[in-house]
Amino acid sequence: MSFSSLSHLECSRTGERVDADRVAGTSVAGAPLLARYDLDRVRETVTPQDIAARRPDLWRYHEVLPVRSPEHVVTLGEGMTPLLPTPNFGKHAGVPTLLMKDEGLVPTGSFKARGAAVGVSRAAELGVRGVAMPTNGNAGAAWALYAARAGMKSLIAMPNDAPSITMKECLSAGAELYRVDGLIGDAGKLVAAAVAERGGYQETSTLKEPYRLEGKKTMGYEIAEQLGWRMPDVILYPTGGGVGIIGIYKALLEMQELGWIGDKLPRLVAVQAEGCAPIVDAFARGARESEPPAEARTIAFGITVPKALGDFLVLDAVYATDGTAIAVSDEQLLAAQRTLTELDGTFICPEGAACFAALEQLREGGQVAEGDEVVVLNTGAGIKYPETVELDVPMLGRTEPIPAPISG
Numbered sequence: 001m002s003f004s005s006l007s008h009l010e011c012s013r014t015g016e017r018v019d020a021d022r023v024a025g026t027s028v029a030g031a032p033l034l035a036r037y038d039l040d041r042v043r044e045t046v047t048p049q050d051i052a053a054r055r056p057d058l059w060r061y062h063e064v065l066p067v068r069s070p071e072h073v074v075t076l077g078e079g080m081t082p083l084l085p086t087p088n089f090g091k092h093a094g095v096p097t098l099l100m101k102d103e104g105l106v107p108t109g110s111f112k113a114r115g116a117a118v119g120v121s122r123a124a125e126l127g128v129r130g131v132a133m134p135t136n137g138n139a140g141a142a143w144a145l146y147a148a149r150a151g152m153k154s155l156i157a158m159p160n161d162a163p164s165i166t167m168k169e170c171l172s173a174g175a176e177l178y179r180v181d182g183l184i185g186d187a188g189k190l191v192a193a194a195v196a197e198r199g200g201y202q203e204t205s206t207l208k209e210p211y212r213l214e215g216k217k218t219m220g221y222e223i224a225e226q227l228g229w230r231m232p233d234v235i236l237y238p239t240g241g242g243v244g245i246i247g248i249y250k251a252l253l254e255m256q257e258l259g260w261i262g263d264k265l266p267r268l269v270a271v272q273a274e275g276c277a278p279i280v281d282a283f284a285r286g287a288r289e290s291e292p293p294a295e296a297r298t299i300a301f302g303i304t305v306p307k308a309l310g311d312f313l314v315l316d317a318v319y320a321t322d323g324t325a326i327a328v329s330d331e332q333l334l335a336a337q338r339t340l341t342e343l344d345g346t347f348i349c350p351e352g353a354a355c356f357a358a359l360e361q362l363r364e365g366g367q368v369a370e371g372d373e374v375v376v377l378n379t380g381a382g383i384k385y386p387e388t389v390e391l392d393v394p395m396l397g398r399t400e401p402i403p404a405p406i407s408g
């Protein structure tokens with residue numbers, strides 16, 4: 001039995017087959033490449049019971065990951081995050097069976113570690129010596145740190161508005177880091193030009209290499225495994241480039257083909273911020289591709305992606321599962337962040353909070369029922385975003401007594 005059952009890459013638009021054992025970007029059609037596995041072989045050689053006995057990290061699904069040899073695995077211990085009940089927010093929102101997949105607990109404090117672990121491992125296996133990418137912050141931080149672990153160079157460019165902690169993570173990792181006076185798309189053009197000019201780097205922008213998606217799809221495998229190999233009714237995901245939601249959908253289809261889960265698929269919900277909601281607009285028009293908004297701004301910085309290369313794949317996932325796409329305001333998502341923290345004691349990132357705010361709206365609109373079992377993806381730790389909380393705290397003089405409690 002081999003470590004990986006990777007068989008080939010496939011163009012997500014044309015189905016064209018591409019050799020998986022050479023460094024690959026996008027297809028000739030310019031579309032994302034999807035990793036395909038010999039699932040018949042996986043079905044014959046491994047069972048969910050075998051997986052249950054493995055180490056609690058994402059490499060427990062190694063047969064459906066692209067890294068061929070265990071020596072090439074670059075890991076910081078990512079994966080198998082808690083599927084944590086948040087019953088008090090659930091009651092508050094009228095959805096008592098509410099679970100949060102908490103990606104704030106992975107190395108680097110965001111789920112981007114999953115994509116970086118698998119992407120960097122596979123790049124190292126294929127002989128890549130340097131990775132280069134634009135980012136809204138978390139992906140750059142994760143790739144810089146995993147690249148450091150792999151002894152690889154990293155070249156990262158991010159909008160000046162990206163969370164400063166993510167810049168500091170890149171610097172600590174020894175990355176070559178640039179801030180760009182613009183959005184992620186602007187950073188992407190600069191990186192692509194530098195890669196073409198310099199050589200020696202692989203461009204690892206969102207969906208411009210096939211393996212980041214494979215790391216992120218493990219969120220789908222974990223949700224299934226943690227629920228006893230069945231699916232919830234609804235999964236909400238904060239959608240920027242869309243890799244997470246595309247990955248979860250890919251995992252669902254693979255698990256169905258493997259016979260590890262049944263016919264029922266969860267409704268996948270793409271959540272965006274009103275300040276940048278191209279997928280939501282496309283969904284509202286019934287379109288298969290998105291149009292970039294004229295302006296893009298939200299405090300949920302990780303989902304500020306005006307035009308995603310994989311927009312059509314996100315929309316496919318939403319349509320195919322009878323899901324929906326919904327936008328919330330910054331005010332609503334910050335309020336939900338606060339409510340969740342007060343009620344359930346978990347301080348989450350603004351992107352994850354957008355999903356909790358969206359859930360309140362979907363419940364009010366009747367698109368989510370009281371009896372639904374709902375999983376929300378919290379994609380990062382709240383402590384990476386200190387600016388989301390106003391520091392409104394009384395200041396005491398050195399000998400000034402703490403005031404009596406306000407009665408009532």
Ligand SMILES: *Cc1c(COP(=O)(O)O)cnc(C)c1O
Nearest residue numbers: 138240241242243244302351379
């Ligand atoms: C990148 C990011 C997202 C969006 O992820 P995609 O899978 O690219 O849509 C959501 N939340 C956080 C915290 C992120 O860093």
